[in-house]
Amino acid sequence: MTSGAVEAARNILTRLHEVMASRSNAQAKLNNVVEVIGECLDSEVCSIYLLREGMLELFATRGLAQEAVHVTRMAVGEGLVGTIADNIETLNLAEATAHPDFSYRPETGEEKFHSFAGVPIVRRERAVGVLCVQHVDPRRYEEVEIEALQTVAMVLSELITNADLIDEVDTHSFDAASNGPEQLHGLTLVKGLASGTAVYHQPRVTIEHVVAEDTEAERQRVILAFEKMREQIDRMASQAEFGVGGEHEEVLETYRMFAYDEGWTRRINEAIDSGLTAEAAIERVQQRTRMRMRQIDDPLLADRMHDLEDLANRLLRIVSGQMGTAASMGLRSDAILIARNLGPAELLEYDRRRLKGVILEEGSLTSHVVIVARAMGVPVLGRVRSMRGIVREGDLLLLDADQATAMVRPAAGMIEAFEARFAKSRERQAAYAALRDVQPVSRDGERITVMINAGLREDITNLSLTGADGIGLFRTEFQFLVSATLPQRERQTRLYRDVLDAAGDKPVMFRTVDIGGDKTLPYLRHDDGEGEENPAMGWRALRVALERDGLLKAQARALLEAAAGRTLNVMFPMVAEPWEFDAAKAVFDNQLAYLKTQKKVLPEAIRYGVMLEVPALAEQLDLLAPKISFLSIGTNDLTQFLFAADRSNPKLAERYDWLSPAILRFLRRVLRNVEGHNVDVGVCGEMGGRRLEALALLGLGIRRLSITPASVGPIKEIIGKVDISQIREAMDGWLANPPENMRATLARWAADREILVD
Numbered sequence: 029m030t031s032g033a034v035e036a037a038r039n040i041l042t043r044l045h046e047v048m049a050s051r052s053n054a055q056a057k058l059n060n061v062v063e064v065i066g067e068c069l070d071s072e073v074c075s076i077y078l079l080r081e082g083m084l085e086l087f088a089t090r091g092l093a094q095e096a097v098h099v100t101r102m103a104v105g106e107g108l109v110g111t112i113a114d115n116i117e118t119l120n121l122a123e124a125t126a127h128p129d130f131s132y133r134p135e136t137g138e139e140k141f142h143s144f145a146g147v148p149i150v151r152r153e154r155a156v157g158v159l160c161v162q163h164v165d166p167r168r169y170e171e172v173e174i175e176a177l178q179t180v181a182m183v184l185s186e187l188i189t190n191a192d193l194i195d196e197v198d199t200h201s202f203d204a205a206s207n208g209p210e211q212l213h214g215l216t217l218v219k220g221l222a223s224g225t226a227v228y229h230q231p232r233v234t235i236e237h238v239v240a241e242d243t244e245a246e247r248q249r250v251i252l253a254f255e256k257m258r259e260q261i262d263r264m265a266s267q268a269e270f271g272v273g274g275e276h277e278e279v280l281e282t283y284r285m286f287a288y289d290e291g292w293t294r295r296i297n298e299a300i301d302s303g304l305t306a307e308a309a310i311e312r313v314q315q316r317t318r319m320r321m322r323q324i325d326d327p328l329l330a331d332r333m334h335d336l337e338d339l340a341n342r343l344l345r346i347v348s349g350q351m352g353t354a355a356s357m358g359l360r361s362d363a364i365l366i367a368r369n370l371g372p373a374e375l376l377e378y379d380r381r382r383l384k385g386v387i388l389e390e391g392s393l394t395s396h397v398v399i400v401a402r403a404m405g406v407p408v409l410g411r412v413r414s415m416r417g418i419v420r421e422g423d424l425l426l427l428d429a430d431q432a433t434a435m436v437r438p439a440a441g442m443i444e445a446f447e448a449r450f451a452k453s454r455e456r457q458a459a460y461a462a463l464r465d466v467q468p469v470s471r472d473g474e475r476i477t478v479m480i481n482a483g484l485r486e487d488i489t490n491l492s493l494t495g496a497d498g499i500g501l502f503r504t505e506f507q508f509l510v511s512a513t514l515p516q517r518e519r520q521t522r523l524y525r526d527v528l529d530a531a532g533d534k535p536v537m538f539r540t541v542d543i544g545g546d547k548t549l550p551y552l553r554h555d556d557g558e559g560e561e562n563p564a565m566g567w568r569a570l571r572v573a574l575e576r577d578g579l580l581k582a583q584a585r586a587l588l589e590a591a592a593g594r595t596l597n598v599m600f601p602m603v604a605e606p607w608e609f610d611a612a613k614a615v616f617d618n619q620l621a622y623l624k625t626q627k628k629v630l631p632e633a634i635r636y637g638v639m640l641e642v643p644a645l646a647e648q649l650d651l652l653a654p655k656i657s658f659l660s661i662g663t664n665d666l667t668q669f670l671f672a673a674d675r676s677n678p679k680l681a682e683r684y685d686w687l688s689p690a691i692l693r694f695l696r697r698v699l700r701n702v703e704g705h706n707v708d709v710g711v712c713g714e715m716g717g718r719r720l721e722a723l724a725l726l727g728l729g730i731r732r733l734s735i736t737p738a739s740v741g742p743i744k745e746i747i748g749k750v751d752i753s754q755i756r757e758a759m760d761g762w763l764a765n766p767p768e769n770m771r772a773t774l775a776r777w778a779a780d781r782e783i784l785v786d
């Protein structure tokens with residue numbers, strides 16, 4: 029803002045403050061407002077149009093015919109006023125009639141005025157009205173005047189919302205009218221369809237007060253907020269959680285650049301000098317930047333703008349103290365959650381009945397947040413860039429993760445078409461549900477074991493819903509993730525007992541806690557308090573459990589007590605060397621011995637297993653095999669280590685294929701290494717829940733799959749159609765002589781046999 033603009037705005041704001049503080053009714057206040065602005069800007073006409081019943085209605089004017097007030101109404105998009113609201117942009121015209129969108133309203137008597145300037149009145153990123161000035165002389169308004177108008181429009185937004193003068197801004201009818209539908213494209217992370225309103229995980233701050241009481245105090249608030257924000261950014265840079273190298277680092281660099289940008293702080297301070305509160309000043313500067321950026325059509329700049337928006341929102345949240353996520357405020361209706369990225373614990377904080385879908389700017393197929401969403405049956409679309417500029421809080425969204433798209437503010441016809449697809453998809457689900465009591469037996473008579481992965485108390489019902497053979501992976505750390513503090517032993521025992529009770533005769537394979545990697549707990553940090561540079565390969569899973577053995581002892585006791593009188597199946601994650609298994613089992617042996625001395629009822633049998641996730645273990649399986657009853661191949665971690673490709677890194681999400689001969693040959697070698705031992709081998713990674721991949725696994729000789737509940741139907745269907753001896757033979761041939769594209773070859777093989785794989 030120039031000093032002239034600051035002066036002009038301050039002058040108007042002081043007078044507006046008086047108008048707003050007066051005891052008159054809202055209409056009288058608006059009448060006064062147009063007078064004040066008209067006088068201060070020396071403008072012959074000043075008018076306010078507000079959105080009512082979806083139309084922009086002339087609410088107050090100085091200079092136009094008073095008979096037109098509440099009579100002249102325009103649709104959003106119609107005439108100059110409608111265009112301003114539609115595009116949320118400023119117009120500054122020396123000759124109004126020359127503009128292609130000009131539409132003449134005789135009742136206003138505006139024909140004698142030539143110049144025209146208008147700014148949108150914005151509330152929660154939507155235009156709720158328009159403020160405009162007109163002059164007889166054809167002239168363009170100066171930047172100073174436009175800036176003063178824009179500042180006044182912010183004040184008006186507060187006045188009219190407080191006075192309930194406008195339509196409720198959350199309604200969908202307005203969304204569609206003010207801004208057309210747009211389609212987002214991304215990467216399917218969890219299939220499925222969902223509709224709901226857009227909810228930002230980190231919501232935009234609603235600005236309650238625009239006009240400052242004490243300018244100096246507002247300045248201080250901004251200084252403190254900037255300090256805090258810079259601290260946060262610097263801390264993020266030093267934290268491994270934010271990643272080192274690649275995309276994260278670029279984003280962080282941009283954040284830093286903006287956070288320390290003196291131009292930005294100066295402009296905010298100038299806006300405060302003009303009489304705005306700290307929040308309003310930040311928003312005011314942001315609005316102006318947004319408008320400028322919109323005129324420059326450069327994708328690179330659009331990306332930077334997106335980062336600046338993120339940062340401005342962070343600053344607003346700090347300054348206003350509105351720090352909670354959308355989860356802490358609760359979802360009010362069916363919602364599609366929007367975030368740059370999320371941790372699994374953050375996702376679990378949401379109300380599962382209302383959370384219908386998730387759209388992430390990042391995300392990858394095997395990141396834990398995606399696994400949790402899959403377990404919750406929530407579709408996820410990932411890798412959608414720059415949503416902030418397109419999706420607004422409260423917009424209606426139709427998420428079609430099957431097609432890797434989402435429609436923002438859909439038109440009525442699109443909603444209908446979507447509903448039809450939704451109904452079809454539900455029909456398909458119903459058909460899968462009908463397979464509940466069908467045994468997974470192949471065409472040549474092999475009975476395959478199909479189990480489900482679970483981790484939360486609510487997941488237990490999936491066992492009876494899917495008719496699965498048991499729980500092949502119970503991720504015990506989920507209970508830790510959803511707790512604010514470390515779950516005490518008794519709470520663990522209760523959960524395990526309930527799971528076993530619900531499972532009845534069906535086996536449950538409990539995995540001891542796998543904390544670390546992308547599953548961090550605020551209450552359990554590494555001793556030195558430092559973040560790790562490479563958490564997936566760092567202090568996680570059994571490594572934590574063996575070092576903090578109090579944790580494993582408590583869990584061992586909880587599992588042993590919960591399984592009193594029945595069979596306990598327990599396995600250890602991330603075993604790399606056989607001695608790690610021995611050490612973990614020794615903890616169980618000790619607890620068992622203790623329970624014996626206490627004359628407690630012991631489990632009838634204990635079956636120990638390990639997860640094969642670290643490639644090194646494959647080379648020593650012959651040493652381990654005699655000691656274990658089962659082996660569960662965790663292909664999520666295993667493949668990230670085989671390919672040296674971080675499973676959470678969105679840039680690598682599509683780079684490597686599970687159907688690569690490298691993985692398939694490796695798995696076959698694992699199976700051969702345990703041949704002759706009495707070890708039950710299964711796959712419990714996400715790979716097993718995908719049809720083509722499951723087919724490949726059957727071809728390798730895998731006979732037990734533990735998969736996400738939603739996949740049980742589709743995988744049972746595949747099993748029923750395949751001849752195992754045939755796929756084995758084909759797989760032997762392909763692995764000896766890999767085709768160029770294994771996925772396409774396998775798909776063709778399936779299609780020739782009428783096996784549906786997508």
Ligand code: PEP
Pocket residue numbers: 399501503542641661662663664665666712713714
């Ligand atoms: C795996 O790594 O494949 C696995 C099943 O465990 P998680 O996804 O919990 O790491």
Ligand code: MG
Pocket residue numbers: 601641662664665
């Ligand atoms: Mg794992």
